[in-house]
Amino acid sequence: MARAVTTRRKAVNTAIAWTIGLLIFFPILWTFLTSFKTEAEAISSPPAFLFFDWTLENYGAVQERSNYFRHFMNSVVISIGSTVIGLIIAVPAAWAMAFVPGRQTRNVLMWMLSTKMLPPVGVLVPIYLIFRDFGLLDTRTGLVIVLTLINLPIIVWMLYTYFREIPGEILEAARMDGASLRNEIIHVLTPMAVPGIASTLLLNVILAWNEAFWTLNLTAANAAPLTAFIASYSSPEGLFYAKLSAASTMAIAPILIIGWFSQKQLVRGLTFGAVK
Amino acid sequence: MATQHSRAAARLMISPAVVVLLLWMIVPLALTLYFSTLRYNLLMPGANPFVGLENYRYFFTDPAFTTALVNTLLLVGGVLVITVGGGIALALLLDQEMFGQGIVRLLVIAPFFVMPTVSALVWKNMFMDPVNGLFGYIARAFGAQPFEWLTAAPLFSIILIVSWQWLPFATLILLTAIQSLSSEQLEAAEMDGAGFGSKFLWIILPHLARAITVVILIQTIFLLSIFAEILVTTGGGPGVASTNLTYLVYIQSLLQFDVGLGSAGGVVAIVLANIVAIFLMRMIGKNLDA
Structure with missing residues (x-):
């Protein structure tokens, strides 16, 4: 039932929908990001979002653990x-x-x-x-x-x-x-x-x-x-x-x-x- | 058009599926019923005497049963309210014109594909943990005391986690339903001066009625059997504060090894699910004719 709307309305829709979409997706994104942190950075306060030393060591550790x-x-x-x-x-x-x-x-x-x-x-x-x-x-x-x-x-x-x-x-x-x-x-x-x-x-x-x-x-x-x-x-x-x-x-x-x-x-x- | 020959072939082709499902349904069901009338504990070898309905009496008079029954209903009801309400809102939103609609859709449905143990553990540790979780951090940033989600409000926390998993399902189905609504009808209503409220109440909601029913009934079947989310977060606790019927039967049969009592609980769970199932079957049966 989508119909033509004004550009302004479309921009507002876009902003709201993207915000909610990212909030819903956030736990998955956060898990993904955390998997590249060191254990210390994973619980650092304030939390690090993108600016941390990306590492792959966890993937190896998970395999070794069991x-x-x-x-x-x-x-x-x-x-x-x-x-x-x-x-x-x-x-x-x-x-x-x-x-x-x-x-x-x-x-x-x-x-x-x-x-x-x-x-x-x-x-x-x-x-x-x-x-x-x-x-x-x-x-x-x-x-x-x-x-x-x-x-x-x-x-x-x-x-x-x-x-x-x-x-x-x-x-x-x-x-x-x-x-x-x-x-x-x-x-x-x-x-x-x-x-x-x-x-x-x-x-x-x-x-x-x-x-x-x-x-x-x-x-x-x-x-x-x-x-x-x-x-x-x-x-x-x-x-x-x-x-x-x-x-x-x-x-x-x-x-x-x-x-x-x-x-x-x-x-x-x-x-x-x-x-x- | 079907000939005698093809009918026989058809029966032959259907029979393997029917036979395995019949076995799967009847054998364990009969055993559950049978065990539920025995005093049978794996820790006490020896004779397993017939005790009639004694297990059922124990099960029903156990205070944990009432709690578990109430918790089961709260869990199902709470998740349904959040997912159906949120699903309608999200479906309406996603139906609007916007940039990157397809991507937003992918973001919104993603939680449905996350396995229950992962989503429960991620929420428990990385969000709800009062010391290291993000919610705790946000609370402290505002100068508030972090909330002890899983000890202070265990059932509510589990409702939130499960709702996150099922919101995509409700949204996706309701969105599919909304998209089949004809825009002429809405335009006609607008010409008659209908605002959003009356359009929603008189056109959109009735159009969604069938999809909403399907969402409620299918989710209920799955939600009655919530197990993994409880196992890895609270273990049913504190006490039995977040134990549902499924989890209670699990405790009795696989942790306390009480086969008789666990089976009686299983029968109760089956009866409860069947009450729901009758409605679902009727709904889908109607669709088969349509």
Whole structure:
């Protein structure tokens, strides 16, 4: 509903919006800046904003303190692994529901969504005990399984809302031309579905990367992804602001960049297509 | 158009997703219900006798339960008020013409991508810490006593941290909704002499009603399960001042190893979430027809 306005009005809007935007962004910017300070400068009073001796030592210190790279890789493996397995299960399901809807399709979709309403704490005890008995506690495999399951409904729903926008006539035309179901999927559907699948993938990597209930409760030193690793800074030894900032910057940077690129898909994905 | 053949294929394609979700839903749920009727503590090996509803009686009569329930509602309610109110204001602002709109948008949505443990620890240490935090410094600069955020107002502090994380979500969705409002309608209202107040109340707000409902319901689902932010900031304390239902169940089951009691708490959390879920499902179900 944007309409033409006077330049003066536009300048005022710009000033207000930028001020608020920078205030909201400030904690992230501050973390980023602090990660390049020495520990002494990080808590200096008055605080140093840009004029301090920029150093990279914290990034090295974070790695030395407890093998940061390992936890980073845990995050990568767990978030990408759970998303890819989720997609493998969800793509056929969403395809079938979008193009061959039956009487039960709607109910199945709603039921899938309802599993998302199950509060994790409601099944914390049995999952913990099952994981203990099957030796899955503190393993990447265990977390990939859980995160695949908790994000599967979102993956199915997102794909479904994308697939539904692919015109069915194209598939019918292909069928008339004698294309088999397999050919239909590979040559007709896939090219049209790729953008939707890509957005779904990005959104779910973000969600899995930041998941902080199961990752905190089911891991210890071995399989802890960054969410759980960063939590170890809640009981630190000595000065740690600069190291916390360095660890945090590396933990959020990749996902912040992915998030910025996929912001358009975010809305429909997170509202299950209710707002586009 | 679907043939018999393609129907069978469709069912085959849906079944893996249905089967894994069914297992994921039913097995732990049944176990939670079962454990909640046992006297079962991991520290006391041996028989786990059936005790009926005793765990529920303990859970409900525990004074921490009432506090946790109230805290859960305050946490959800507080964050919703801040994020929906702030989200509407921000969405209206971002919808205006300005220079660098795209960049401001990126700045505003950024907190949503910050993992909960990072945002909680950054706020706790670098802002709310009375000695070394920025807020403390600002207070001292004005000659005031630094405020002990996480000890004097733990729940409020957590509400602020969580609101910072969720404000972008509300803003982004409300902005998307506002942008679909036709300008003709607003221009017509202006010609009739409507000021901003009446335009907002009679045109913009009704247009946003659906998006606001979606924001409230989806956020509620996530906010009922706030956990990491409490774990790394206050640990639920002082006492149980910032313990919510999720955190209380975590304490009972994984810190006190009381499987029976923790399971009973889990069942209570499920019931609470379901009450909310019923409304959400109805909303989204309507959209499916539209």
